[in-house]
Amino acid sequence: MKQVVIGVDIGGTFTKYGIVDKDGNVLIEGSMPTDTFDNVNDYQKALFGELEKAIKPIKNDIEIKGVGFGAPNGNYYKGTIENAANLKWKGVIHFAELFKKYFNVPVVLTNDANAAAIGEGLYGGAKGLRDYIVITLGTGLGSGLVANGELIYGFDGFAGELGHIMVEPNGRQCGCGKLGCLETYCSATGIKRTAFKLMCDMSVDSELRKYNYHELTSEIIFEAAKHNDLIAIEAFKYTGYILGIKLADAVAHTTPEAIFLFGGLAKSGEIIFKPTIESFEKHLLPIYRNKIKILPSGLQNKNIAVMGASALIWKELGK
């Protein structure tokens, strides 16, 4: 009997899951919609049905040791999902406790970026590191900070929200209600907003000018940058410049050995890493310079959120 865990990533639109062994091999994976369920009980019931069906072919060969969830506003200490903007279930949901009726094994939960950081440590580029940070660059910017070998959950279970540190006091409007948050600059959405500002500020022609706000994506900007589109290149430079400053500030807090970037933007390679690292080194306190690596995630082509959720529960079982 192979020992496995179930890792589940709850996104606003889709839920992804995987049956994962301790070495990070995903034996089975799948997905189902999230947003068709107005009620969390209906959702959990459907998820259980989905998992049962998925597991069936290998049921007699595996022993399920636990279930780990990554979810927006997921609280590790309480197993709750609290007032998640992208989910239909409002208020404080005692998610882990509710789900225990389906599997009689430990169930743990944290937010998706924290899960990603644990996954990077167990399966990815941070293996063996005691101090590192993972930044997920998606629609928003998520982060998980590890110091002294432990994920920093903070006193209330919600630590590691670098997407909401301030870039500019009266800067861009953020979904959280504040102004100038980092994720409004450094994320797939952030670089699109930057491209629109640059189409205003600069006069050069650009392939980006033919897209409206709904049409433009970070992938289109990346393609344009590869064709030497000046506005697209400048958008990446500016994104890296801001990200470099804020990663340098993060170093002044916890001084990681490496910072891992994950997600669509991070896949753009040199065009984002070069300006980020340049700005990072320039803005680091001199004692930190040329010591700290900024690297693509070691799980870049895998489902880091599912891997992270499974790493979370493996870590819990090992305690």
Place this chain on the structure above:
Amino acid sequence: MKQVVIGVDIGGTFTKYGIVDKDGNVLIEGSMPTDTFDNVNDYQKALFGELEKAIKPIKNDIEIKGVGFGAPNGNYYKGTIENAANLKWKGVIHFAELFKKYFNVPVVLTNDANAAAIGEGLYGGAKGLRDYIVITLGTGLGSGLVANGELIYGFDGFAGELGHIMVEPNGRQCGCGKLGCLETYCSATGIKRTAFKLMCDMSVDSELRKYNYHELTSEIIFEAAKHNDLIAIEAFKYTGYILGIKLADAVAHTTPEAIFLFGGLAKSGEIIFKPTIESFEKHLLPIYRNKIKILPSGLQNKNIAVMGASALIWKELGK
């Protein structure tokens, strides 16, 4: 025989020391100059002589268990003082190792603000807290971050330098060589710089206008503010505004249960705490609001650096 440790705070001008028991009682304290010793060996010899003399009256009643040092650019992992701008001993000094020849007990070293954070946890307001931050507002701004019950030293032993996170990309010149660092705004020196800017920007009369740059101090600004001097009041407001933003960002990193402010500025009471807390709450991500305390240090009227250095070695001995 009472078990005690020696706590030593190495400052650029003076060295302060105390013989401290486990409850934080300072049995003996004293000080000697730092900057008259060009050579670290001469300094250590003089410090040993000074300590021997101080201990003499109670020598037969105590057992010295260890020595803890707080020093600028002190590295906990290596016991070194590395390129400290305010000390005459240049390069990398293997301070702890060198000092072991004088006392045959464990010798540990960290930077002064990290020591302060450990002291706050052992003797001060952070007793029993697993997640907290200590900010020392002196000539500069120092910080010590504790998460999961452990001080964050970072991978290289130099973590917790919030004095050098960025307020403005092209802001005030900092002693570290960068521009716009937090300590150029929020510290005794920072508020003086702010007062000079406000004397430029504002037209109202002010008692501060009679002081030149060398004469003006944060204490003078505090006294003026108590007399309702508009520029002095505005200087405190601005200092608190900036500090509040950056403490809100620190919460997004490690989410402490409380943040303790220590030092001259922190002694100004409401006039600094009120604008700091207002700005802090405004700039916090909503999920953190009304949860996190900003408090004066519980060691405010004690020598936090000596207490911290002694707490550091007590903590080490308890490992």
